[in-house]
Amino acid sequence: xxxxxxxxxxxxxxxxxxxxxxxxxxxxxxxxxxxxxxxxxxxxxxxxxxxxxxxxxxxxxxxxxxxxxxxxxxxxxxxxxxxxxxxxxxxxxxxxxxxxxxxxxxxxxxxxxx
Amino acid sequence: xxxxxxxxxxxxxxxxxxxxxxxxxxxxxxxxxxxxxxxxxxxxxxxxxxxxxxxxxxxxxxxxxxxxxxxxxxxxxxxxxxxxxxxxxxxxxxxxxxxxxxxxxxxxxxxxxx
Numbered sequence: 001x002x003x004x005x006x007x008x009x010x011x012x013x014x015x016x017x018x019x020x021x022x023x024x025x026x027x028x029x030x031x032x033x034x035x036x037x038x039x040x041x042x043x044x045x046x047x048x049x050x051x052x053x054x055x056x057x058x059x060x061x062x063x064x065x066x067x068x069x070x071x072x073x074x075x076x077x078x079x080x081x082x083x084x085x086x087x088x089x090x091x092x093x094x095x096x097x098x099x100x101x102x103x104x105x106x107x108x109x110x111x112x113x114x
Numbered sequence: 115x116x117x118x119x120x121x122x123x124x125x126x127x128x129x130x131x132x133x134x135x136x137x138x139x140x141x142x143x144x145x146x147x148x149x150x151x152x153x154x155x156x157x158x159x160x161x162x163x164x165x166x167x168x169x170x171x172x173x174x175x176x177x178x179x180x181x182x183x184x185x186x187x188x189x190x191x192x193x194x195x196x197x198x199x200x201x202x203x204x205x206x207x208x209x210x211x212x213x214x215x216x217x218x219x220x221x222x223x224x225x226x227x228x
Contacts, residue, residue, distance in 0.1 A: 033216060042118075042205050042219035043157060088157065101147070101159040101170055102217070 002027050004089055004105035012111045013079055021087060021108040022073040029091030032065050032072040033102065037086045043104075046087075047074070076110075084112050116140045118220035120206050126226045127196050135191045135223045137206030146189045147207040147217060148181065150174070157205065163189065164211070196227045 006023045013019060023032070031050055035043035047058050049065035049072060056063055062075045072089055089105040119138045127133050139146050148160040162169040163181050180192045189208075193200055203224050209217035 040222070040224075042207075042221050044219070045216050048216055090157075101162060101172070102149075102157075103159070104149075104157040106156050 002029075002091070002103045004091055004103055006087075006089060006105040006108050008108060009106070010109040010111065012113055015079060015081060015112050015114075017079050019076040019079055019083070019110060020073060021110075022071060023089030023091075023105045024071045025091060026070075028069040029093060029103070030069065031092040031094070032063070033090040033092070034061075034063050034072070034074045035088045035090060035104075037088060037107075039085075043088060043090075079110075079112060081112055084110055086110070116218070118206055118208055118218050120204075120220040120223050122223060123221070124224045124226070126228060129198055129227055130195050133193050133196055133225065135193075135204050135206075135225070137189045137191075137208075137220055138187055139189055139206065139208030140210075140218055141187070143208035143210050143218075145169075145209045145211040145217070146181075146183070147209075148191045149205045149207065149219075150202040151205065151222075152202045160191075160204075193225075196225075198227050201225055201227045 003026050033048050034046045037043045047056050047063040052069050053067050054065040060077045086107045086109050088107050090102040094100040121136045146163040149157050151157045159172050161171040161175045178194045182190050203222040205222045206220045207217040
C-alpha cells in the first residue's frame, strides 16, 4: 500500500525557533493535508494543499505541495509552547473533496525545551 | 464551531466481548469515516460510509467490524468479538463531501481490550 514517511520522527527545539518537517511518499497524491494532534485528542486540520507546487500559509505555518506530488513540507516559524504535539501529513488520491480515504504519515513529534 | 462527538471517551472490555463505539457527526455532513490509531503509531483508515452503505474499507476492517447509521444522527462502529490487538484510539470523522471542507475528526474513543 501507499506509505508516507515523515522526518524527522521527533524534534526538540527551544521556544522561538523555526521548525521544518517533511513528508515523502512512494506514490503520487493529489491532495496533501497537515494535521496536528494533541495528547488524547483527534487530529485537527492545519493546512490543505490541492495543487502541485502550491505554497499555503496559515498564520505562522507554511506548507508546500511538492511539484512531483510525492512530497510536502511544513514550516512553523517562531515556535510557541502550544505548538507542542504530533504533526501528521496525510494524502489523498482524489483531487476533489469527497469520501476518499486519507493515508496518514508516520508523524513528527515536536517538543519545546524550556 | 460544529464538532464531531464520540462516546464513550474510554472503553475497557474483555477479550471476546462486543463493543459499540458511538459518534455524532456534524449535522449537515454526508460522508462518515472511522479511523484507528494504535498507541504511538499513525492514524489508519478503517471504513467510509455514504448514503447508508460502505463506500470503502481497508484490510483491517474484517468481518468482526461493522458500521451503522441507526438514526439520523448517530454513526456507530461495532466490533463483534474484540481481540487484544483491537486496543487503540478510534476516531470518527465526517465531511460534507462537496466543494466544502475537509473531514472533521472527533476526539476519539480509547478502546482497551483486556
